[in-house]
Amino acid sequence: MKKFVVVLAAGKGTRMKSKLYKVLHQVCGKPMVEHVVEAAEAINPDKIVTVVGNGADEVEKVLAGKSEFVLQEKQLGTGDAVLTAQTELADQVGATLVITGDTPLFTSQTFQNLFDYHQKKGNAATVLTAQAPNPYGYGRIIRDEQGNVLRIVEQKDGNTEELQVNEINTGVFCFDNQKLFAALKHVTNNNAQGEYYLTDVLEILRNHGEHVGAYKMPDFSESLGVNDRIALAQATKIMQKRINEEHMRNGVSFVDPATAYIDADVEIGCDTVIEANVVIKGKTVIGNDCLITTGSRIVDTKIGNHVTVTSSTLENATMADHTDIGPNSHLRPNAVICSGAHVGNFVEIKNATIGENSKVGHLTYVGDATLGKDVNVGCGTIFANYDGVQKDHTTVGDKSFIGSGATLVAPVNVADHAFVAADSTITKDVARYDMAIARGRQVNKPDYWHKLALSKSEDWQ
């Protein structure tokens, strides 16, 4: 049987109080609607159609290549939203899964279970339900004494007795595709919100003598609908736990998983240890046998095996195998630390390559530079890359030694096997085997102590 998916993502999300459209708010580094569409993709549907409206361009950009789109011009309700997908789906034969775009926690397994149950029962419509600890805000499932599903009642329309019900509509349904579109034509907006409710389709189908049913999922937490920032934080917490447990199953150790904030697409190798209070974001990939200590923030960075990151910030950078950094250092975009290299504390590196086994130990800025292998950069060195107008590049060859406190004024080249004396300001190239020294000569003033002491108290004599 053909499978289709409709994702509802046209609403503004007034309750979020945000400039950003609701379904684009992120949970663990990924927009909510992208979580939904990725979970739907995993059941291999023949077609995914996303209903867009508010922020249509942005939503389409996020889902490009993963979904087709239909535009709901006015947000008249979830029933009207599904009806806009008729141009893409109405004449198809098969089953259609409808999912709201603000429920980011559903797993593809749950969608598959719903689909299988729906098929087994031969229903025209099956709603995915859950037992909510606090059902406020959700549609309630109204059953008769035999347990048959009669209809769904929205929070704003329910009477006292109906609102006592804890079984809620998760916002996910499976429908016979053609019966869905036929029934949608009968939905009216005669309710408290003046909206065309998708939920009314159940009662309409039932009144037409069709089989409707419910598949109750065992765990409510997957169905959390995000309408405000409180639910967004709850969803993030649940997703975070899920992500970290998956890493643990794959052999990653967490000192305190509750305070390790790891985005959905991050990859981490086995026997890597993540300490407490660590943030790892975006497309970061971390290899095996690494240690990431407290206070590190790592964004879109590639880290090899046997790497130690001590309380440092890394963005769009690369650290090869057997390297280390920190504490309190900063790799900025396009910093490349080659294998065996050491970056110590209070070091900032931007758009620069630190060659194999080279050392940049302390309090140094390296910007726009290429360092060869086995280079030693002394404490407090500055790669002065900016003249106020443009940025220039510096190179330092293999096995060269840069003394402490040097300033290398770009563009400048220090050859391999060369020396730069401490505290030198280097503006001219340094040749192989040479030493450059560029600083004021030392002058000693004899007997200065006593000269100064004349004007001081007797204690100085």
Ligand code: UD1
């Ligand atoms: C909806 C359900 C409710 C269910 C809950 C689950 C209806 C009438 N109510 O309520 O029974 O318990 O979800 O989370 O279906 N949208 C559109 N176009 C519209 C209106 C909404 O695309 O015209 C989209 C929104 O972007 C959102 C989704 O549909 O992603 C759900 O809309 P929302 O307003 O959040 O519905 P709820 O009040 O949460």
Ligand code: CA
């Ligand atoms: Ca909602």
